[in-house]
Amino acid sequence: RLLNTSKGKAMQVRRAQADRVRYKLLWKNLLEKADGLDLIEGMVEEILTSCGHVIGVRLREGLKLAAKAVVLATGTFLNGRVLLGSFTYPAGRSGEPPSIALAASLRKLDLKMDRLNTGTTPRVNRHSIDTSGLKRQDTSQTPLALSFWSKPAVLTNDYPVYVTHTNEETHQIIRENLSLTPNYNGLLLGEGPRHCPSLESKIVKFPDRTSHKVFLEPEGRETAEVYLQGIYTAFPPKIQERIVHSIAGLEQAQIERYGYDIEYDYVDPTQLRPSLEVDGIDGLFLAGQINGTTGYEEAAGQGILAGINAARSIKGEKPLVLSRGQAFIGVMVDDLVTKGITEPYRMLPSRAEYRITLREG
Ligand SMILES: Cc1cc2nc3c(=O)[nH]c(=O)nc-3n(C[C@H](O)[C@H](O)[C@H](O)COP(=O)(O)OP(=O)(O)OC[C@H]3O[C@@H](n4cnc5c(N)ncnc54)[C@H](O)[C@@H]3O)c2cc1C
Incomplete structure (x- = not known):
């Protein structure tokens, strides 16, 4: 649907209602068939670094995966805790285990972290x-x-x-x-x-x-x-x-x-460069809710930028940095890395000073 049709063009946006199960399967299928990509499912417990550069990750089972670049997109899982009435239990999402060891590993890398929360509906x-x-x-x-x-x-x-x-x-x-x-x-x-x-x-x-x-x-x-x-x-x-x-x-x-409510750790995004790479840990990129945002578009926008820049860093190319005048992604990343956040960040059109030209319609 096109939303806000009673308002001017700059306020109009498209919204799609996606089939959650099919969407997930479609992507799994695409990734499994993608050339040059090995898909490995596992719980990452530690980020491995050497001399200020990421060198890989360690999975819960002990397997170490070497990497020149790593993109972390852990959502609400870092030290996640579900709350319902007076009942609380550790979880990344209802019924899924939280990432406790990975949160500790990020703290060991001296990353400044804090807590946020969000809720969901029955x-x-x-x-x-x-x-x-x-x-x-x-x-x-x-x-x-x-x-x-x-x-x-x-x-x-x-x-x-x-x-x-x-x-x-x-x-x-x-x-x-x-x-x-x-x-x-x-x-x-x-x-x-x-x-x-x-x-x-x-x-x-x-x-x-x-x-x-x-x-x-x-x-x-x-x-x-x-x-x-x-x-x-x-x-x-x-x-x-x-x-x-x-x-x-x-x-x-x-x-x-x-x-239920869920409470989780996020990484203070002012520790990131505009490429979404952690300042001081070359090759480690963060994207999505881990950076204090909330929402699909916010996560997708950061995911594509972090992915592009992870690939560029391996090739020794300059990172892609979008300006505030070029894209909503540019506004969001600039806000995150320069101002930081005090509450879960949403990319509202009102945050963009160039919204008349950045509009989709
Ligand atoms: C019920 C619900 C409804 C929502 N509805 C909306 C909506 O209508 N519109 C909207 O814009 N936003 C909505 N949101 C918010 C939106 O889903 C999130 O902000 C967004 O999905 C965050 O994306 P992400 O990639 O950062 O993390 P996620 O989508 O949460 O993905 C994180 C992934 O990381 C994996 N992971 C975590 N730790 C590890 C580890 N140590 N090792 C390996 N894998 C790990 C998890 O298994 C998970 O698959 C909703 C959220 C919830 C919970």
Whole structure:
């Protein structure tokens, strides 16, 4: 879809709803077939360096992989801790182990690190939602594409998004139980994302709002899970059920996975060069949430830049550095490496002083 169509061209952006399972498989398949690439899955525990240059990584099983350049993109896994009500456990994401040894290895390299947090929403079973009274958001009937390489097309519309809203009852449940969520019971450390706040903090910070939008986003064709965009919450399961069931269309919704908060280490990005290489450790590049950002576009933008520059460093070529006037990636990287962050960073158009010319439309 094209978003913000009621606003001017500079504010309009495309959004794609991707099938999470198929997307992952597609990429695995592409990488497995790529020429000159060996794919090895394993838990990295240590970054190996010599004389200020990276020389490889050590996997949990002891295997050492030699490398002239390494790109680290560990997301929320470094010393990750999941929080749900008063319950906490070490995890990189729900059900996946955290990276404890790797975080210690980065500290040994004298990298300055700190904590951030982010939340996720409950997922409900599509078959338990009553969409009859909800507003339906369809795929654009104007042909669109995300890339200049793709031919604009109208996509099939088998899995639309539906829109519903929180209400006074939802807000009342939240207000009465605030002491039960890690967002307000003192358990959660670090700063959270201001632009994707938890539902509980929206209720506290904007007490005059009687309702907040909730987008019911299908996760894919092979799963019935629906993501409740807008309800980032870490209340105990019983309270999450009451919150979800108070919302129109979700009265009978069956929660397949509960929302939770996750707290993790990030590396202070002011220690990076504009190429995303760590200053003082040649050949070590960092990209994505490890640098204090949050979001797909932010991670992808840094990933491509770090990858290009890792390859260039091996070939002895000058790094690719994008300026603030050339690309949103240039704005983001310049902000990260010169100003650092105090909360999870999102690449908002308002951060770009050249947004009139950087716009996509
Ligand atoms: C449930 C959820 C929903 C989200 N929804 C949105 C959204 O709608 N829009 C949006 O823009 N953003 C969203 N985000 C945020 C977005 O997913 C992240 O900011 C982004 O994916 C970060 O990308 P990344 O590459 O830095 O890390 P990730 O995508 O988290 O990938 C990190 C990878 O590193 C691997 N790893 C970690 N440690 C090690 C190690 N020691 N050895 C080997 N591998 C390791 C992990 O297994 C993982 O595969 C969401 C996040 C979550 C959790």
